[in-house]
Amino acid sequence: MLPAPRREAAAPSAVPYCYCSPPRALPARTKYRAPPEAAQPEKEPVRYANLMYDRRVVRGNTYALQVVPASTQLDLFEIQRQREARRRALARKRAKEQMQLRTPEPVEGREHVHVQTELYLEEISDRIIEVDMECQTDAFLDRPPTPFFIPAKTGRDVATQIEEGELFDFDVEVEPILEVLVGKTMEQALLEVMEEEELAQLWAHQRAYAELRNAELAEVQRLEEQDRRYREEKERRKLQHMQMLQKQKETTEKIAAWAFAKRYLTDLIPSVFNNLRESGFFYDPIERDIETEFLPWLMTEVEETLEKKVLGRMMLDSLIRTVVEKRLDAFSQEPLSGQTEAPTEEPGPIDAAPQEADETEAADLPVTASEESDQPVAEEQLSRRISFQLEEPDRAETEDLETE
Amino acid sequence: KSRLLWQPERESFPGKPGMASTRISAQLPPDIDPTKAPIAFGRRALPKLNEEIQSPEPLTQQHALMALCDLVHDPEKVYQAIQIGFVENLKTLLLHHDSTVRQKTTEILCIMAMHNVGRQGLIQKGVISALAELFDDPVDICRKNMHQVFEMMAKFPEGAADILHAGLIPLLMFKLKSELDEIQELILDTLSNCLRVEASEALSSGAITILKQKLTHSSVTIRSKAARVLLAIGTHPEGKVVVGEVIPVLVSLLEDTDPEVQASATGALMFATVKPQGRFSALGAEAIPPLLKLVAGETSKARLSAIKTLTMLAELPEGRRKLLDHTDMFQQCLNDPCEAVKRAAEIAICVIKWKPY
Numbered sequence: 193m194l195p196a197p198r199r200e201a202a203a204p205s206a207v208p209y210c211y212c213s214p215p216r217a218l219p220a221r222t223k224y225r226a227p228p229e230a231a232q233p234e235k236e237p238v239r240y241a242n243l244m245y246d247r248r249v250v251r252g253n254t255y256a257l258q259v260v261p262a263s264t265q266l267d268l269f270e271i272q273r274q275r276e277a278r279r280r281a282l283a284r285k286r287a288k289e290q291m292q293l294r295t296p297e298p299v300e301g302r303e304h305v306h307v308q309t310e311l312y313l314e315e316i317s318d319r320i321i322e323v324d325m326e327c328q329t330d331a332f333l334d335r336p337p338t339p340f341f342i343p344a345k346t347g348r349d350v351a352t353q354i355e356e357g358e359l360f361d362f363d364v365e366v367e368p369i370l371e372v373l374v375g376k377t378m379e380q381a382l383l384e385v386m387e388e389e390e391l392a393q394l395w396a397h398q399r400a401y402a403e404l405r406n407a408e409l410a411e412v413q414r415l416e417e418q419d420r421r422y423r424e425e426k427e428r429r430k431l432q433h434m435q436m437l438q439k440q441k442e443t444t445e446k447i448a449a450w451a452f453a454k455r456y457l458t459d460l461i462p463s464v465f466n467n468l469r470e471s472g473f474f475y476d477p478i479e480r481d482i483e484t485e486f487l488p489w490l491m492t493e494v495e496e497t498l499e500k501k502v503l504g505r506m507m508l509d510s511l512i513r514t515v516v517e518k519r520l521d522a523f524s525q526e527p528l529s530g531q532t533e534a535p536t537e538e539p540g541p542i543d544a545a546p547q548e549a550d551e552t553e554a555a556d557l558p559v560t561a562s563e564e565s566d567q568p569v570a571e572e573q574l575s576r577r578i579s580f581q582l583e584e585p586d587r588a589e590t591e592d593l594e595t596e
Numbered sequence: 597k598s599r600l601l602w603q604p605e606r607e608s609f610p611g612k613p614g615m616a617s618t619r620i621s622a623q624l625p626p627d628i629d630p631t632k633a634p635i636a637f638g639r640r641a642l643p644k645l646n647e648e649i650q651s652p653e654p655l656t657q658q659h660a661l662m663a664l665c666d667l668v669h670d671p672e673k674v675y676q677a678i679q680i681g682f683v684e685n686l687k688t689l690l691l692h693h694d695s696t697v698r699q700k701t702t703e704i705l706c707i708m709a710m711h712n713v714g715r716q717g718l719i720q721k722g723v724i725s726a727l728a729e730l731f732d733d734p735v736d737i738c739r740k741n742m743h744q745v746f747e748m749m750a751k752f753p754e755g756a757a758d759i760l761h762a763g764l765i766p767l768l769m770f771k772l773k774s775e776l777d778e779i780q781e782l783i784l785d786t787l788s789n790c791l792r793v794e795a796s797e798a799l800s801s802g803a804i805t806i807l808k809q810k811l812t813h814s815s816v817t818i819r820s821k822a823a824r825v826l827l828a829i830g831t832h833p834e835g836k837v838v839v840g841e842v843i844p845v846l847v848s849l850l851e852d853t854d855p856e857v858q859a860s861a862t863g864a865l866m867f868a869t870v871k872p873q874g875r876f877s878a879l880g881a882e883a884i885p886p887l888l889k890l891v892a893g894e895t896s897k898a899r900l901s902a903i904k905t906l907t908m909l910a911e912l913p914e915g916r917r918k919l920l921d922h923t924d925m926f927q928q929c930l931n932d933p934c935e936a937v938k939r940a941a942e943i944a945i946c947v948i949k950w951k952p953y
Contacts, residue, residue: 383669387669387710395751403859403897403900404900406827406831406863406866407866407901407904407936407940408936409831409867410867410901410904411904411907411940411943413831413867413870414870414904414908414911417870417871417872417911418911421872
């Protein structure tokens with residue numbers, strides 16, 4: 193018996209019976225051993241053998257089988273246990289026998305006899321018929337070579353002869369191979385050429401497009417340039433025009449200024465000379481000399497003379513006054529006779545005045561003090577006289593006398 | 597369409613017990629490329645190659661790169677590659693010590709850049725600055741591929757902006773002096789596309805002297821591409837002043853035998869003559885007769901640019917005087933099938949006949 197692997201059946205409730213070692217179909221042993229040069233053991237399909245032809249199954253009597261115990265040496269404990277088991281078995285057997293149904297006792301005069309009813313009688317004895325048989329498996333055989341399959345001969349024998357060149361015609365045979373080879377090569381070549389052509393087409397297309405694009409770009413740049421030039425030109429012209437206008441304006445202003453200045457300046461010299469002349473820058477030196485020197489002297493002299501005259505007249509006036517006062521006092525009783533003498537006496541003192549000029553100089557100071565009251569009248573007379581005398585200084589005295 | 601690899605039929609399931617490899621026999625089929633890694637089926641292909649690329653063995657990396665190189669011709673694969681993060685690994689591989697690895701990596705990036713998806717992905721992952729490390733790579737083909745990537749990226753606006761941001765213009769100008777002719781062409785293409793966006797960096801690194809030299813190079817393509825770079829510089833105002841110095845050389849290029857060179861030179865002149873100083877120097881260099889010849893040629897590529905340049909020159913009184921005799925040529929151009937040429941001819945006639953009063 194092969195040692196069976198213990199497998200506990202895991203089904204808990206539904207399984208009524210639990211195998212200690214569940215039954216399994218045993219695979220067959222390989223008939224031939226593996227070839228020596230095999231690299232790995234192959235996973236072959238499992239072949240189940242027929243149980244009836246399995247060498248491992250025990251054949252023959254199973255009811256009288258002697259099982260060799262595992263160990264010949266037994267412990268005391270084991271021996272005791274075995275004895276106990278035997279006793280119990282015996283007891284069970286006795287009990288069973290008693291329980292067993294037996295055939296009824298034979299009727300009187302008859303006897304039960306054991307009889308064999310099979311076809312062939314068999315000698316029943318305690319001694320088991322033993323036959324020694326030996327068995328040995330054959331040494332593993334190598335796989336025998338496959339026998340040539342020689343089918344049974346059928347048909348008729350016919351002979352033929354093949355000349356050289358008949359069976360194999362190179363030109364014909366090589367055609368399909370060549371065609372395949374050439375075809376594949378051509379196909380590959382076509383593919384390569386197509387690839388390159390595709391690329392070349394793409395680049396040609398791109399070049400054409402690039403040309404157009406360049407042309408357009410150039411056009412755009414040219415127009416830009418043109419536009420820039422025109423714009424700059426316009427700006428320059430505008431600037432130029434503005435400058436021209438500016439210049440024109442300046443020129444008109446200049447002309448106006450020039451005209452005005454000219455007109456203004458035409459008068460300039462005469463007016464300047466006039467002004468100068470008026471302010472006395474051009475003078476006749478003799479005239480000036482006369483004016484600056486001669487005339488002041490003359491005037492001072494005239495003044496002196498007139499003062500002398502005035503002094504004289506003052507003296508005279510004072511004389512007259514005193515006289516008149518005296519006479520008045522004297523003639524206070526006779527006022528009528530005094531009036532007719534007054535005017536005749538005035539020229540008289542005046543005549544006496546120039547003669548007494550030298551004498552009166554010493555008494556100038558007190559005289560001038562009394563003259564102050566008579567001064568405005570005297571002054572008036574003096575100025576009138578002076579104005580006359582500017583023109584004719586020689587005849588001053590005589591005229592003076594005449595006007596008096 | 598994906599590029600087909602002729603793959604032999606392979607059974608990947610074990611036909612017999614115990615024999616479980618993908619190879620039926622120890623000898624490989626005779627027509628397979630042994631330098632490529634086998635590609636897994638369907639969607640698994642790229643992730644598997646991604647893992648192989650990161651392996652420490654250079655041989656595996658090379659095989660994986662060769663296989664990848666064939667796969668990226670398909671745009672869907674490119675998209676998938678970017679999604680699963682191939683580009684970071686490729687960036688690290690750019691600095692590999694092995695030249696084959698670098699060469700293949702740059703080739704892959706080059707093919708990726710041919711597709712729009714690829715370009716977008718490359719920009720997002722910042723590949724341009726990583727590629728800039730390879731400027732002084734000793735292997736020619738690596739540099740060539742790298743410049744091809746730049747050229748492809750520069751062809752569209754975000755790529756050009758990216759290259760400008762990475763400050764590669766002075767480097768490119770410097771390399772222009774010393775590189776091989778093929779690579780110079782690629783550099784010139786890159787520059788012409790980038791400088792269209794912004795030209796100040798190039799001007800500050802002395803572009804004009806270098807380009808002036810290239811205008812007289814022996815190779816036709818280099819001349820035409822150099823003229824194209826000048827065209828791109830001329831689209832900016834500060835560039836016009838600088839290009840004005842090169843006008844005499846450009847005028848001499850107008851009589852070049854190759855139509856490409858003529859077209860590019862005319863285009864550069866077109867932009868250089870926008871400013872008055874340029875116009876005067878162009879007139880002084882006798883630009884009008886060759887330009888008239890170009891306009892007269894019915895199939896010349898330079899027709900449109902020539903008409904435009906003459907329009908610019910007609911803004912000057914001297915130019916107008918000279919061109920008044922040739923208005924019939926512009927009348928002819930009015931019958932051109934191309935719409936742009938017709939418009940340009942109309943504008944030219946208008947400008948020539950303009951009077952100040």
